[in-house]
Amino acid sequence: MKVTLTFDNGPTRPVTSQVLDTLGRYGVPATFFPVAQKLRQPGNRTAAERAAAEGHWIGNHTLTHAVQLGDTDDPHLPEREIGEAQEIIGDLASPGRLFRPYGRGGILDRKLLSPVGLTYLQQNAYTCVLWNCVPHDWDQPDRWVDRGLQDVTTRDWSLVVLHDLPTGAVDHLPRFIDGLLELGADIVQDFPPSCVPLRAGRLTLPVDHLLPA
Helix, strand or coil: EEEEEEEECCCCCCHHHHHHHHHHHHCCEEEEEEHHEEEEEEEHHHHHHHHHHHHCCCCCCCCCCCHHHHHHHCCCCEEEEHHHHHHHHHHHHECCCCCCCCHHHHCCCCCCCHHHHHHHHHCCCCEEEECCCCCCCCCCCCHHHHHHHHHCCCCCCEEEECCCCCCHHHHHHHHHHHHHHHHHCEEEECCCCCCEEEEEEEHHHHHHEEEEE
């Protein structure tokens, strides 16, 4: 059983630093998908720089995390929400251009992508990283661990979405990692192919179910 850990919606410097301390203590690699406008705050960018320096990958989780690609007809939205975000992330981005769309509660539905957004991702050689395990740490900060541990046992390779936000959820990250290790999980940094419908701009999986009807 494999498990990949990802952290969305940060960075929030004290919380992200706590996450990095925990990951470092266990020697566990992860990927961070920041909301890029938060990187404009020096302390937050410092936390992201530390994450990159310690070998964690940094992706793009939009500029503002406010509008889903498939929930608007604005043809300029991808350039703003993805392109401007990538400019802010700059040389922190690794490996390549990783993009995670805003899922509004972790839901994989027809609002996740848009035709113009998909074209933008393809033309700019992005890798789109989705997920298959959402333990709801953001709204159940004291109850997500057991839910997550149960969920990862249902598949061979889980891509877990967590959040480096000041909810108190990351206080339980050591217990989650301990639980994964007790289950015999191999915690890896790569992503399960089933969660990567677009790799370096090339479609690898059908995405019709993620586009507006």
